[in-house]
Amino acid sequence: MEIKQIRDLTVISIDENRYLGIACDSCGGIGCKEHDVVKASPQLTAYQTGKVVLAELMSMGFTPMIMADGLAVEMNDTGKQLIEGFQEVLSKLSTKVHLTGSTEENIKTVQTSMGVTCIGICDKNKLKYKKTAENDVCMLLGLPLVGNDVVNNPEKILDVDDFETLYLCDFIKEIVPVGSRGTAAELEELCEYNQLNFKFKNNISVNLKNSGGPSCCCLITLEDNNIRMVSGLVNKPVEIIGTFY
Known part of the structure; x- marks a missing residue:
């Protein structure tokens, strides 16, 4: 075993x-x-x-x-x-x-x-692991919140049924819940095990070092032609972070 x-x-x-x-x-x-x-x-x-x-x-x-x-x-x-x-x-x-x-x-x-x-x-x-490839896009769904901010902003954080919706989508290659290490650390690990580099989009609105608390947000990877399909999946903040190369 x-x-x-x-x-x-x-x-x-x-x-x-x-x-x-x-x-x-x-x-x-x-x-x-x-x-x-x-x-x-x-x-x-x-x-x-x-x-x-x-x-x-x-x-x-x-x-x-x-x-x-x-x-x-x-x-x-x-x-x-x-x-x-x-x-x-x-x-x-x-x-x-x-x-x-x-x-x-x-x-x-x-x-x-x-x-x-x-x-x-x-x-x-x-298994959704090591599926990301060159030219795939990375998006952040939900916002990284912790503590009282979680209690006060339920409309900004991912719920469990949001994760189930994402997990059932075949066009999403990988899903990475953001924890206490923050978005940047999760993205770095994602690049490392896929043996890829990453180019950040200009003017990202979210602080990528903030703790994600109780999986309040997640990273997803997908081909760029599927980006438009994401906005209808979850009724939470969505932002493109950048592209893998």
């Missing part, structure tokens, strides 16, 4: 035709507890954290199957509210994903904290 790390996923070859993918994320200090730094509802916190692992899987071509949450909070009532958030984000998908998890019942907690893992499956010929 071959196990390898591809971007943020652990990818396991389970037979001649299929991969198993595992995505993980964590979140701490965001919620309604006494020592939470960013105040937000537990439902929203869980929704956005669950979105991250689902986005990471779908962006590589995987169909999510199981989500497991490790909640470092009590079941009553913070845990129940977090579970509501996970159930809501999963309800946005067209595929059924099983939810399981655990809570902390032995120690009183004063800050919201959790880890989330999601497992999916992908046909090997549908």
Whole structure:
């Protein structure tokens, strides 16, 4: 059994035709507890954290199957509210994903904290990795936001159903969710593993060093003749970043 790390996923070859993918994320200090730094509802916190692992899987071509949450909070009532958030984000998908998890019942907690893992499956010929070529265009969908900006600007960030829409588009070659490293770092890695260089478009409006928070935006690569098709896919900010060469 071959196990390898591809971007943020652990990818396991389970037979001649299929991969198993595992995505993980964590979140701490965001919620309604006494020592939470960013105040937000537990439902929203869980929704956005669950979105991250689902986005990471779908962006590589995987169909999510199981989500497991490790909640470092009590079941009553913070845990129940977090579970509501996970159930809501999963309800946005067209595929059924099983939810399981655990809570902390032995120690009183004063800050919201959790880890989330999601497992999916992908046909090997549908893996969205190392597909970008010379003259392809790179676009940024959504805006890189974090913390309170995520809470206050839902219309500017990608939702989980946006990622599902992108993952189902055959003309999109690669999808890269932007995380805490920022857009520039994700783009640099994308160029490196595709063995390409990149020419930035003039007057880019987005700060490419800003954290993408909970997958609030993503990079996509595609042929330039498909650019016009992107604007109708997601009702979020869209910007051309540049071209690969």
